Amino acid sequence: MASIALQFLGVGNAGAVDLGESSAVILRDGRPMLLIDCGPQVPARFREKFGAPPPALFVTHTHLDHVGGFERLFVEQWFDRERRGRLPVFVPVSVLPLLHQRVADHPNALAEGDVNFWQAFQLVPVNRGFWLDGLWFDIFPVRHHAVGAAYALGLRGSFVYTGDTRPVPEMLSHYAADGETVFHDCALQGNPSHTGLDDLSREYPAALRERFVLYHFGNEAEADALRQAGYRVATRDAAIAVPAPMPQSADAAVRRTIS
Template identity: 50%
Template sequence: MTVKTPSYSLRFMGTGSGGELAMGCSAAVLEQNGKPQLLIDCGPGTLGAYQHCYGSLPEAIFLTHCHLDHIADLEILTVRVRLQQRPPVRLYVPLSLITLLHQRLATYPGCMAEGGHNFWDSFQLIPVVDDFLHNDLTLRLNPARHHAPGSAFSLHLPGVFFYSGDTRPVPEVLAHVLSGSEVVFHDCGLIANPSHTGLEDLAREYSPQLLRQFVLYHYANEAAATALTDAGYRVARPGDCIALPSIQ
């Protein structure tokens, strides 16, 4: 009997960086055979986009960092999980982010008007350091360069994809961890700043061969997406579903 190799894809719920609402907040879903496996980040509007796409709430989420444009919808999710009496959502959180996440979302008194509910009642918190196992996949973490050291992380499924999260260029990381076949989803706007990659950074920091594996996201608006495309780069837009290599 022939065993079918799983097919993987990454579907973007949003690709924006706090610019126009049409872009949505950056978040993506790892799919296996068209079914959602893992939501990456959950900022404002992400939960609605997820439910519109899949007709359900997410069962597992990974957080790259704790800026509100990447975590704010967790407040809505904790209430919906409680009201729908669903099992807790698996929440994979880098160990160094747990205290900050708790302070930002879980300390508000009486998070439900009906009472009797703690923020964490809706989640199965799974602290992660170097890697974690999810649905038989081993996903790896790498530090991003975003604001304070140790405050943001990239997500890597070896041989399949690398998702940078919010970051400055990380050529030293990609040079050491990529197997050569991954699709690299990389933060990039038109103008660089101390916490994000800009268009001019790409050619300076990365080789032309590696740039051919890039798909750019986390830009301000549609005009920025068009400019990145005109510069010769592949750009993700909200709703795009991008096929990924199969695990060998």
């Protein structure tokens, strides 16, 4: 069974420039297999760490600290003829119109024209989840601004990555029910779109909170306060090993979905 880890390229919120925009790379047997989100610094950070563009990308939502690096990624893909049109970009169906408006809805993706933005990628709209390299990844909606605007990513038995969200206990009771490590949005103070420290103890049972790794905070002082409260905290560039995924099949992937 494959060994899985998540390596964070950034752990901060939109204002935490020194911490980098929240983004993680799923490593399989030490090699990158999927990038989660693509903020302005992320393409350069990924190339710095791994020496090449990402092999695949999942988009949680369309705030610019999560998709602002798409233009640079487009240029990298389009001008590399071997990679052009081959980078899978997995996008939740309800997020796709927002993403297109945000990054792709311009008649001249290049100054010379005659190029449609998505021709540089292999766009893959997804609903319940997707297959990648023999693994089924679940996706599910979270609470961030608007219904259907943001999604989490999970690998059964291995991890859940919430993306930006308020607490979602009803979702984690299902998608984190098999010992998964839970990477959860959290800062000291919550707001209508993000989780705060007090929200965790109010919304989640202690046994689940023991599996949390927190990210998307504002600065190192906030990170230290979260640690002092007893939580694990992600750090930039750190690769965090997670449990091996459970055995998977097409039938199991269908049953996994909440009806």
